[in-house]
Amino acid sequence: MKKNLLLLSVLLLGVSVVCAQSATSKIPHTHSTRKVAVSKRTEIIVPQVNGYNCYKGDFHIHTTYSDGRVNPAGRVIEAWEDGLDIIAITDHYESRSGEKRFLKVIAPYSSDGKPMEYQNAKTAGAIKADFNAIHQEAVDQLNKSGYPMLLIKGCEMARNAKTHGHFNALFLKNINTVYNADMKVAFEKVREQGGIVIHNHPAWRRKTSDKTEFHESVYGANLISGVEVANGYSFYPHIVRRCIDEKLAMFGNTDVHGFTSGYAANGDLRTMTLVFAKNLTEKAVKEAILKRRTLVYSGGDLIGEESWLKGLLNASIDCRMVKEDAKKGVRTYQLTNHSSFSYHFRRGKTTYELQPFKTVLFTFGKNKKTGEYLPPRVRVENMWIADYKHPTIELELDK
Ligand SMILES: [Zn+2]
Numbered sequence: 001m002k003k004n005l006l007l008l009s010v011l012l013l014g015v016s017v018v019c020a021q022s023a024t025s026k027i028p029h030t031h032s033t034r035k036v037a038v039s040k041r042t043e044i045i046v047p048q049v050n051g052y053n054c055y056k057g058d059f060h061i062h063t064t065y066s067d068g069r070v071n072p073a074g075r076v077i078e079a080w081e082d083g084l085d086i087i088a089i090t091d092h093y094e095s096r097s098g099e100k101r102f103l104k105v106i107a108p109y110s111s112d113g114k115p116m117e118y119q120n121a122k123t124a125g126a127i128k129a130d131f132n133a134i135h136q137e138a139v140d141q142l143n144k145s146g147y148p149m150l151l152i153k154g155c156e157m158a159r160n161a162k163t164h165g166h167f168n169a170l171f172l173k174n175i176n177t178v179y180n181a182d183m184k185v186a187f188e189k190v191r192e193q194g195g196i197v198i199h200n201h202p203a204w205r206r207k208t209s210d211k212t213e214f215h216e217s218v219y220g221a222n223l224i225s226g227v228e229v230a231n232g233y234s235f236y237p238h239i240v241r242r243c244i245d246e247k248l249a250m251f252g253n254t255d256v257h258g259f260t261s262g263y264a265a266n267g268d269l270r271t272m273t274l275v276f277a278k279n280l281t282e283k284a285v286k287e288a289i290l291k292r293r294t295l296v297y298s299g300g301d302l303i304g305e306e307s308w309l310k311g312l313l314n315a316s317i318d319c320r321m322v323k324e325d326a327k328k329g330v331r332t333y334q335l336t337n338h339s340s341f342s343y344h345f346r347r348g349k350t351t352y353e354l355q356p357f358k359t360v361l362f363t364f365g366k367n368k369k370t371g372e373y374l375p376p377r378v379r380v381e382n383m384w385i386a387d388y389k390h391p392t393i394e395l396e397l398d399k
């Protein structure tokens with residue numbers, strides 16, 4: 001009897017082990033909590049203007065190789081997610097605090113146990129870093145991801161803010177060979193490679209955006225092709241006039257050192273240069289810049305030449321007359337915004353915001369002197385033209 005009981009309990013135990021095994025085998029070892037795979041690029045919709053495509057660019061970006069907090073691959077992913085088409089990674093050429101920090105960290109592991117020497121333009125008289133390799137890291141990420149973006153090879157040349165200031169060299173072939181202690185000679189070297197120089201944040205650490213003696217000399221020698229009218233959230237109103245008078249391209253760049261996610265946190269798009277080009281190639285983009293087909297976006301404001309702002313507004317807005325009241329002498333127009341930019345219209349004392357992909361109705365009366373109906377004309381308060389002014393733009397009908 002005892003024997004039989006023992007046999008029964010062994011059998012029962014066996015059954016329960018089998019049951020537990022079959023129950024646990026249904027539990028996966030990894031459970032993905034992701035419900036939906038979300039694509040993250042923010043599309044910035046801007047219609048064609050005067051037959052040109054609008055490409056969104058940032059020509060001033062730092063990485064961990066100079067004093068930024070994101071590496072080149074991260075910058076490429078970030079730019080794609082932010083809706084950009086063109087970027088230039090422009091690390092500082094003369095000083096690279098990221099490298100300095102890195103050398104400090106690895107010092108105990110150098111062969112002689114002594115800290116490795118950080119050599120910048122001041123200590124060594126020349127550059128000791130492969131800037132082309134920084135660009136290549138970004139190119140590798142671009143190829144890996146397959147993003148249809150354009151990467152421009154460049155660097156930032158930074159000297160004393162009061163006398164010289166900072167400049168970006170863009171469209172370079174070999175970044176490593178453009179350094180010269182004499183900044184003007186360095187600019188000439190950029191030109192010899194087929195590159196261009198743009199003047200960065202002209203009022204930074206200064207109380208003026210006026211030219212210094214050095215600026216007069218390099219602008220005078222036609223070594224400058226463009227100027228930042230906006231750097232991040234800083235807009236330099238005097239520079240718009242300079243760009244028009246001296247035939248220079250207007251740029252708006254982030255000069256990002258930290259993360260661009262701060263713009264989205266503000267409900268904003270990052271500061272950018274709108275480039276109007278036939279296609280997304282280095283040749284077409286460079287030609288667009290040299291022919292000054294650019295506008296600037298910063299903090300919801302659009303800055304540039306009046307004719308291009310007018311073109312942008314008319315390309316963005318579909319305007320049609322929907323009603324005519326002969327008795328009252330008014331016409332009603334329907335304005336639909338087909339772009340990702342908001343437009344702020346001033347009418348009398350009120351400003352109306354025409355948000356992206358929204359429609360508004362406006363009525364326009366008659367000219368009291370002539371008795372003719374007034375055309376749909378609006379003052380655009382978030383657009384800036386030369387001399388710190390807003391443009392007044394007549395909308396084209398039924399395009
Ligand atoms: Zn700078």
Ligand SMILES: [Zn+2]
Pocket residue numbers: 060062156255
């Ligand atoms: Zn910078």
